[in-house]
Amino acid sequence: xxxxxxxxxxxxxxxxxxxxxxxxxxxxxxxxxxxxxxxxxxxxxxxxxxxxxxxxxxxxxxxxxxxxxxxxxxxxxxxxxxxxxxxxxxxxxxxxxxxxxxxxxxxxxxxxxxxxxxxxxxxxxxxxxxxxxxxxxxxxxxxxxxxxxxxxxxxxxxxxxxxxxxxxxxxxxxxxxxxxxxxxxxxxxxxxxxxxxxxxxxxxxxxxxxxxxxxxxxxxxxxxxxxxxxxxxxxxxxxxxxxxxxxxxxxxxxxxxxxxxxxxxxxxxxxxxxxxxxxxxxxxxxxxxxxxxxxxxxxxxxxxxxxxxxxxxxxxxxxxxxxxxxxxxxxxxxxxxxxxxxxxxxxxxxxxxxxxxxxxxxxxxxxxxxxxxxxxxxxxxxxxxxxxxxxxxxxxxxxxxxxxxxxxxxxxxxxxxxxxxxxxxxxxxxxxxxxxxxxxxxxxxxxxxxxxxxxxxxxxxxxxxxxxxxxxxxxxxxxxxxxxxxxxxxxxxxxxxxxxxxxxxxxxxxxxxxxxxxxxxxxxxxxxx
Amino acid sequence: xxxxxxxxxxxxxxxxxxxxxxxxxxxxxxxxxxxxxxxxxxxxxxxxxxxxxxxxxxxxxxxxxxxxxxxxxxxxxxxxxxxxxxxxxxxxxxxxxxxxxxxxxxxxxxxxxxxxxxxxxxxxxxxxxxxxxxxxxxxxxxxxxxxxxxxxxxxxxxxxxxxxxxxxxxxxxxxxxxxxxxxxxxxxxxxxxxxxxxxxxxxxxxxxxxxxxxxxxxxxxxxxxxxxxxxxxxxxxxxxxxxxxxxxxxxxxxxxxxxxxxxxxxxxxxxxxxxxxxxxxxxxxxxxxxxxxxxxxxxxxxxxxxxxxxxxxxxxxxxxxxxxxxxxxxxxxxxxxxxxxxxxxxxxxxxxxxxxxxxxxxxxxxxx
Numbered sequence: 001x002x003x004x005x006x007x008x009x010x011x012x013x014x015x016x017x018x019x020x021x022x023x024x025x026x027x028x029x030x031x032x033x034x035x036x037x038x039x040x041x042x043x044x045x046x047x048x049x050x051x052x053x054x055x056x057x058x059x060x061x062x063x064x065x066x067x068x069x070x071x072x073x074x075x076x077x078x079x080x081x082x083x084x085x086x087x088x089x090x091x092x093x094x095x096x097x098x099x100x101x102x103x104x105x106x107x108x109x110x111x112x113x114x115x116x117x118x119x120x121x122x123x124x125x126x127x128x129x130x131x132x133x134x135x136x137x138x139x140x141x142x143x144x145x146x147x148x149x150x151x152x153x154x155x156x157x158x159x160x161x162x163x164x165x166x167x168x169x170x171x172x173x174x175x176x177x178x179x180x181x182x183x184x185x186x187x188x189x190x191x192x193x194x195x196x197x198x199x200x201x202x203x204x205x206x207x208x209x210x211x212x213x214x215x216x217x218x219x220x221x222x223x224x225x226x227x228x229x230x231x232x233x234x235x236x237x238x239x240x241x242x243x244x245x246x247x248x249x250x251x252x253x254x255x256x257x258x259x260x261x262x263x264x265x266x267x268x269x270x271x272x273x274x275x276x277x278x279x280x281x282x283x284x285x286x287x288x289x290x291x292x293x294x295x296x297x298x299x300x301x302x303x304x305x306x307x308x309x310x311x312x313x314x315x316x317x318x319x320x321x322x323x324x325x326x327x328x329x330x331x332x333x334x335x336x337x338x339x340x341x342x343x344x345x346x347x348x349x350x351x352x353x354x355x356x357x358x359x360x361x362x363x364x365x366x367x368x369x370x371x372x373x374x375x376x377x378x379x380x381x382x383x384x385x386x387x388x389x390x391x392x393x394x395x396x397x398x399x400x401x402x403x404x405x406x407x408x409x410x411x412x413x414x415x416x417x418x419x420x421x422x423x424x425x426x427x428x429x430x431x432x433x434x435x436x437x438x439x440x441x442x443x444x445x446x447x448x449x450x451x452x453x454x455x456x457x458x459x460x461x462x463x464x465x466x467x468x469x470x471x472x473x474x475x476x477x478x479x480x481x482x483x484x485x486x487x488x489x490x491x492x493x494x495x496x497x498x499x500x501x502x503x504x505x506x507x508x509x510x511x512x513x514x515x516x517x518x519x520x521x522x523x524x525x526x527x528x529x
Numbered sequence: 530x531x532x533x534x535x536x537x538x539x540x541x542x543x544x545x546x547x548x549x550x551x552x553x554x555x556x557x558x559x560x561x562x563x564x565x566x567x568x569x570x571x572x573x574x575x576x577x578x579x580x581x582x583x584x585x586x587x588x589x590x591x592x593x594x595x596x597x598x599x600x601x602x603x604x605x606x607x608x609x610x611x612x613x614x615x616x617x618x619x620x621x622x623x624x625x626x627x628x629x630x631x632x633x634x635x636x637x638x639x640x641x642x643x644x645x646x647x648x649x650x651x652x653x654x655x656x657x658x659x660x661x662x663x664x665x666x667x668x669x670x671x672x673x674x675x676x677x678x679x680x681x682x683x684x685x686x687x688x689x690x691x692x693x694x695x696x697x698x699x700x701x702x703x704x705x706x707x708x709x710x711x712x713x714x715x716x717x718x719x720x721x722x723x724x725x726x727x728x729x730x731x732x733x734x735x736x737x738x739x740x741x742x743x744x745x746x747x748x749x750x751x752x753x754x755x756x757x758x759x760x761x762x763x764x765x766x767x768x769x770x771x772x773x774x775x776x777x778x779x780x781x782x783x784x785x786x787x788x789x790x791x792x793x794x795x796x797x798x799x800x801x802x803x804x805x806x807x808x809x810x811x812x813x814x815x816x817x818x819x820x821x822x823x824x825x826x827x828x829x830x831x832x833x834x835x836x837x838x839x840x841x842x843x844x845x846x847x848x849x850x851x852x853x854x855x856x857x858x859x860x861x862x863x864x865x866x867x868x869x870x871x872x873x874x875x876x877x878x879x880x881x882x883x884x885x886x887x888x889x890x891x892x893x894x895x896x897x
Contacts (some may be wrong), residue, residue, distance in 0.1 A: 338638065341793045449642070449650070451796055452634055455803040456650055459670075463658040466669035480672040482535055 026123035035064055035139040042068060045126060052129065057087055059102060065138040073132035075151035082112045083134060083147065102138045106145055111136065113147030120144070127205065154179060160262035160284070162429065165301040169265050177207050177281035183264040184211060184271075184279075192216075193271070195279075198229055200243065204236035208243070211267070211277040218274060218508035224471050225276050225289060240280040240287050247289075249470055254434040257470035259288040259295060266300050272513075274506035276471075290470035290506070292477055294490045296321060296435075299427035302493055311492035317425060318491060324423035325435045328365050329446035329454050331415045335361045337450030349411075356406040362447025364408050368416040369440065371398055376420070477505040495519075532730070534739030536668035539675030541727065541747025544812060545576075546678060547805035548626075549720040549755045551633070551776040552855050554762050558777075561713030562705045562768040563698050566760040568713035573752025575714065576721030579872060580748050583728050584741045586880045591737035595728035596823040599875075602883045611875055612824050618871050619817035620837070622723060624844035625858050626813060627651065630806035632851040637779065637799045648845055655810045656838050659818065660831055664733055667811045674804040681801045682754055685794060686761060688785045693764040704768075717755075719864055721748060722872045729816040775851070814838065 026045075032038055039054065046052040055067040065087065069079065090101075109116040113134065119125055120143045129135050132150030157179065160172030173180045181195055196210040208229065212222050228247040237243060240260060249257040261267060262284050267277045270288040278287040297317045302310045334341045335350060342350065357364060375394040379387055399417075402408045419439070426432035438461065445453035468475035479490060488494040489503070497518035501511045532540075553572070554565060561568040590598035595615070600608030631647040639647070658666050705713070724744070731740045762777040765784060771777035782795045818837055822830035848858075 338796060341796055343790050343792060449646075450638060451799065452638055452647065452650075452803070455800055456654060459654050459803070459807050460657065462670055462673060463654065463662060463666060466666050466673065467662050474669070476669065476673065480536075480669040481533060482672065 026126065029122040031120050031122055031125060031137070031142055031144050033140055033142050035066060035137060038137050039066055041122070042066075042126075055084070057084070059087065059090070059138065063102065063139050065102075065136060067134060067136055068129055069134040069149075070129060070132065073152050074134055074149045078149050078151070079134060082149070083136070086112070087136075102141065106138070106141055106143060109145060111145060111147045113149050115148035117146045117148075118143045119146060130205070131207075152176070157183070162262050163266070163300060163427065165299070165304070168301050168304040169263070171264060172262050173264055173267075173284040173286060175282050175284055177209060177279060180264070180279050180284075180286065181209060181211075184267055184277075187264065187268050188213070188271070196226070198226075200229065200232050200234075200280075201237040202233070202235050204238070206237040207281040208237075209279040211271060211279060213271050213274075215510050216272065216274045216502065216507055217276060218506065221274075221276055221290065221471050221473075221506075225278065229278070237280060237282070239283045240278065240285045243278060243280060244287055247287075250468055253464065253468060254437050255293070255465070255468060255475070256430040256434065257289070257291055257468070257475070259291040259428065260285045260430065261288060262286075263300055269300070269303065273502055274508065290473040291475075292470065292473065292505075293431065293465065293475050294479070296426055296428045296431035297491070298489075303496075307493050307495045314492055317427075320422040320425045321435065324419055324426070324432070325439050325442065326454070326458075327419050327422070328369060328415055328439060329442045329457070331412070332361045332365050332443060333446040333450045333454055336447065350409075353409040353411050357409045358407075360447070361412070362443065364412050365416065366440070366443055366447075368408055368412055369419070369443065372416050372420050373436075473505050478503060530664040530733050531735040532664060532668040532733050533735055534743045536672050537727075537730070537734065537740065538743040538747045540668060540671040540730075540808065540812060541724065541744050542751050543671050543675040543678050543805050544726075544809045545721060545724065545748060546682070546751040546754060547802050548629070548809075549717070549751065550682070550758050551778050551802070553717040553720050553755060554759045554771050554777045555774055556716035556856075556859070557713035557759070558763070558768060559713070559772045560705065560709045562709065563700075563763050564702060564705045564710050565713060565763055565768075565771075566698075566756050567702070567710050568717055569752065569756040569759045571710065571714040572717035572721065573749065573756065575718040576724065576748045576752055577745060579721060580724055580744050581741075582873070582876055582880070583725060584731065584744055586876050586883070587728050587731040588737065588740060589880075589883055590732075591734075591740075592732060594730075594732045594820065594823060596820050597732075598883075599879060602879050602886065609824065611879075612820070614871055614875070616817075616821060616824065618867050619726075619813070619820065620841060620844060621858075621862065622726075622867075623810065623813045623817055623841045624847075626806065626809055627841060628845040628848055629855055630802070630810065631845070632855075633776070633779075633802055633806075634799065636775070636851060637795065637802075645846065648842060651806070651810065652838060652842055654807055655814050656834055658807075658811045659815050660834055664730070664812075664815055664819075667808065667815060670811070671808050674801075674808060678801045678804055679750075679754075681797050682758075685782050685785065685798060686754075686757060688787055688791065688794065689761050689765065689781060691787070692784055693761065695764060697764050697767050698760065715864065716859065719859060719868055721752070722863065722868050723813075724748065725872045725876070726813055726816050728876075729820050730812070814841070817841075 029041075032041075039056075042054065046054075051071050053067075053069055053071050055069075057065040057067060059065050067083065067087075090105075104110070106118065109118065117128070117133075119128065125135055125144045125146070128146040132148070132152060133146045134149050136145040136147065154176040155174055157171050157174055159170045171183060173183060185193065185195075190213075192214045194210075194212055194214055198208050198210065200206050200208050210222070210225055210229070225247070229243070232243065232246045234242070234246075244256070244258045244260070245251065247258065259270070261270075267279075267286050267288065271277060275288050275290065278289070280287070297314050302314065335354070339347060339351075354361070359367070375390060375398070378390045379394075382390055399413055403410045403413060423432055423436045426435075438457075442454060442457040445457045447453075449456065465475055466480065474481055478487065488499050493499075497514060497520070500514050500516050501507075502513050504511065553569070557565045557568045557572075587595070587598070590601060593601060596612055599611050602608065603611060627648060631644055631651060634647050635642070635644050658670060662669070702710075727744060731737065734740050758778050762771050762781050765781045766774070766777060774780050779795060779798055782798050783793065785794050786792045814834070814837070818833045819830050821827075821837065822833050827833065
């Protein structure tokens, strides 16, 4: 009795299975030998699904077969030429003994599809059909033959919209999982590159692929990714952002612990460093884990351009990152609390400009920052033709006229504009967002406690960052903790032949990437001889 | 919680540098005059000696903190009794550093903001890092902020070069003589006495063999910088003025003017002072809380933060003015009691007893 009670309790506590799940509804049901029964069953399952087609066929003397597929997901021409036509032609030859011939057809899986599979399980059959496969059922067969002829509509490969480069590959990922996998496979022709399949989302059954390179990646990280993906229970996945929120390390931190990219070369660069990519069907954004904060400074092009130029650009980005975070609060702090910091000539200019402004500097800067963010948001959301109107209103009314009217001072407008430009210059949009968001609390701190308030904010941020980690990797690695001992690819980028090792905080084994001694300057002598 | 050798180095450096940099000159210059830099050199050597003593003692028991090995050496009760002076030192050192840091920020930046606002906000940061990050978090902050502190100090020294008067350093040795220099050494060396706090930290080293060298390097780098800082101060203000100044090095940075545009860089000194004070306070609070927990045999050391942090805050509010924590406290509490008893006496005693008993077994587990 008590046992039963306990079982009831534990049942209550266990997460309740969703009623919409296909597996629960059809669990244990088999494909029966009677085609009529199967047809009835399938018609019931697919009632009112006008896109699912059931095409009856005759295979010789009184033996019927049924072809089921989803219109639009399968290659229609191929279906007709490869499956329907031969089956019908064969049906005329079968003549007297259709049964044994059909058995042979099923046993040998003699259908000219690129991938075939036999299943006796009804739920698997239904899932296969919905996944774009063509099912063949025949009278007297307790199994269904699934042939993969999937050819869904997809857009062509185009240039990625979010991470454009001047030099480098121009292919972008698309919404199709298979296309994305092929784009990656084409660049790494090694069996070490693995794509593990999983399905997430009870209704959407979104196909998801975990990509990694065996022998480079730390197995713990792959295990962790698998475990976190397995834990997800939700109805549908419409974008990799859904998955990101489920697998983040610190969901309450504004800092992302997952990188997303639209570029296949970025995915591969991540894989080669020992990261794991999560490719989700239906979105061009691939997730890459683990993420460290320094990737905010790194763009794909850094690796294609000359390293001296790249290193300079990275330092510029580091400066711009600080600007986007600190400049408005610094401006407010020094104009409000420490005017002695400003050189005399500049101080007079600023004082003259601020003379007629009715607000304290912090309110003024805060207002302008909000207006700037509003303009940015409007610029993204509005249809393109209206966008120019927004920039005109933004530039003229908010900038020029507001200064003329004496509502805001010109230095504030300059500061806010520069901050805005700086925040757009970061290659990682989601990391830039975190800093852009945090500059508001910092502005308030600077407005109330001056430089000390800024110091307070910066130290609090540093404490927050050193405590963060992404899939077991400290967020600030390899700067702190200094695991690898070298910073060849953080604030600067060393030339390719000098970056001999993969980042030590990511890689399990095989940490040599480029053997030493390939400095072209040293090889010159050998060439001349 | 594990820290690397590099992290230990940056912790030692960022903890020892700022207080000595700003305040040791005015304490030393009265006795040593323009030879203050020689006193600083000797003080650095004394600092290295203290490090040698503490590390050698701690490395006899590399798996144990000071609280643990004092009990291993002296037995359970005598060992616990020995911690009493340390507990008093922890609390007072914490509150004095807190008061001192807040005073500096207050005097450098504020006029109307109440002092307790600075102290409370500083304490919030410190509790935040100790509670969420523990020693690992503090060490990572040190690794991140230490290089910034170094760069800013080197930068201010470099920018000061154009207003130096080298003749102010002469005559060397003649005016003050040996006694003057030695007399000046003592207050300067006192600033390195708080390296005793690290006796609680070595047990967390991932590679205990590095403890000696990294701590030595940390002290050496800070004392060399303090030496240069002292020399720069003398070359700027001469041998008399710094004695009456509140923080001569800070005063010197206010003189910096390059190209008529780089002026008033003292604000950067305030910022790195804030970094240094933050690391110092966090490590000291961690040592206090963790040590007290081990002393009282408490499993959950973090819960003690909520008792000790307010206590430290209250003690920090007690002194009447800004000079009390830096002058009176050093002269009436730190020099006559803490240095001879806590920093030298008890460690020497423990070392002696431990040597007589022979190498003790490492029964206790490493702290987690």
